[in-house]
Amino acid sequence: MGRDARRRLSRTQLTSAALELMGAGRSFASLGLREIARAAGLAPAAFYRHFPNLDELGLALVDECGATLRRLLREARRTGLPPTQILRSSVLIFRDYVREHRAHFMFIASERGGGAPVIRQAIRTEEGHFAREMAQDMRRLGLMDDLDGDDLALLCRLTVSTVIDAITDILDLPEASHKAEREQMQELVLRLRMIFLGARHWREPRPAN
């Protein structure tokens, strides 16, 4: 194994060890640098070869969740599918990705409202990236043409937080419960349809009530 490969491996050992400790119910804020190194089978000094401090490890975990998922969702929006199918296929991509990265998303779901402000802020920033990319893609695809930039941004922020909010439900679903799973995805699709329908009528004159 070359030097770069060894380096990547020990970095992955550290992030995996942190995820494993959190998977056992610990919050990110309660983790110590030494115990992460120990759980990874590395010396404490090895930690500093990869991260200047603990927060940076948390931020790396947030990045890892976001980067691939953003690419997958952009690809889904660029397939040329009709809009309602983009919505459903994006929801399914999201569900599968969350399941395949279970430990990462348990971290995201619990730190999103949780203890460490720097991590919470990073997750929020990442959500902002998702919303902005979605808005760009919708412009490019000519969807919701009559919304101005601010209103389109509002729609995308609301969509992103509605989807993110479903993470815990996805993770809590018992294995092999196909009926519950279908209902859960249907619920999310219907929520998003209601939001998009509101956006489609956003520019109409409103009844005064």
Next chain:
Amino acid sequence: MGRDARRRLSRTQLTSAALELMGAGRSFASLGLREIARAAGLAPAAFYRHFPNLDELGLALVDECGATLRRLLREARRTGLPPTQILRSSVLIFRDYVREHRAHFMFIASERGGGAPVIRQAIRTEEGHFAREMAQDMRRLGLMDDLDGDDLALLCRLTVSTVIDAITDILDLPEASHKAEREQMQELVLRLRMIFLGARHWREPRPAN
């Protein structure tokens, strides 16, 4: 002080001590019964006079958050205000209540996606109560009359999770930042308007796109 008053006091000491420990960045799952009793200035045995176990203390905290807020929101809906004003006044009531019960809602925000399944489930159940009460009140007020029961329930669930999702933003707002605060409440009101507008058009025939 009578016996009942003393009993209520030591119960409050225990819940407050738990909230304080969590306010310092600890997750609920990481708390021990003995340390909560110690932080409350009580003997460990005193804990069992109030709660059979730690989970029950967590469930009591969830109840404390929900009960008063539900009453306040029902009152807001029954004032006879026009619907758009009900929406804005409910948002303001919610914000003030979250702020006045800061420690409780830090607990809710972080445990909602966090470590202890029994607490997470209780929070979700409480959110279900909110949504059902909202649906009942809307029926009674004759709002969104053309939605059937399932669709009205969908609208109310989506509304409740959109509002709950704003808790972290409310808690993270720097003190005395009136501009940021106005923007934040405006964002939430606009999100809810988009959802309600979608609900109002839910039963219309949809364009095939």
